Each structure stands twice: as C-alpha cells, then as structure tokens.
Amino acid sequence: MDRISALRNVEETLGDLERGETDLASAEERVCSILRTYATDYDGDLVAWRASGDPGAEGLVVLAASEREARERVAALVDDTTGRVSVSRLA
Structure with missing residues (x-):
C-alpha cells in the first residue's frame, strides 16, 4: 500500500465518523488496520x-x-x- 492510498483510506474513515456511519472504536480499529497494512506492505526502500x-x-x-x-x-x-x-x- 502506498502513502496516498493509506491517506485516502484514513480520510474515508474520518468521513464515516463525521457522518455518523461508524463509531469511534470502529474508526480507531480501521485506522490501526490501515497503518498496519501500510507498514507491512510498504512500497518503498524501507x-x-x-x-x-x-x-x-x-x-x-x-x-x-x-x-x-x-x-x-x-x-x-x-x-x-x-x-x-x-x-x-x-x-
């Protein structure tokens, strides 16, 4: 997953939270999952x-x-x- 994709996914999660389509605990879980995927599927030299x-x-x-x-x-x-x-x- 590249940085832009990760940021888009986090932005989507924040939007869902703001619209009341998800609760804070679920949003936190989704953001943690996005970060975990970003770190383990990192596309760069790291x-x-x-x-x-x-x-x-x-x-x-x-x-x-x-x-x-x-x-x-x-x-x-x-x-x-x-x-x-x-x-x-x-x-």
Whole structure:
C-alpha cells in the first residue's frame, strides 16, 4: 500500500465518523488496520521490523532500511540505552 492510498483510506474513515456511519472504536480499529497494512506492505526502500528484548520495546514495529537502523529507531522511541533491544524482519 502506498502513502496516498493509506491517506485516502484514513480520510474515508474520518468521513464515516463525521457522518455518523461508524463509531469511534470502529474508526480507531480501521485506522490501526490501515497503518498496519501500510507498514507491512510498504512500497518503498524501507522494511518493517518488529522489536523484542526490552519490555518497553516488545512488539513495536518500525520501518527502516537495515537491522541496525531499526534497532536505533526502536531504542530512540523507548529511550533504551542498555542495548537490550533486538529486531526481526517482518515477512
């Protein structure tokens, strides 16, 4: 999924919410699904990586060009300076 498609899908979801055609919980679920699809079907040079190791990082998914970059991104997000964060590429 490309960025424009993801944005259109989010815009459609917001429109449905504004028109009363969906509730907030359903809209949140749809937006999360759109983001998950965008991250795992990303059309660019980046790849989705899932973090593990540090409890604060467990399950986080980031887009990065390399494993090293993914570890750095996750560590920055959870403010981890211990080096316990590991990442694995999503298939």
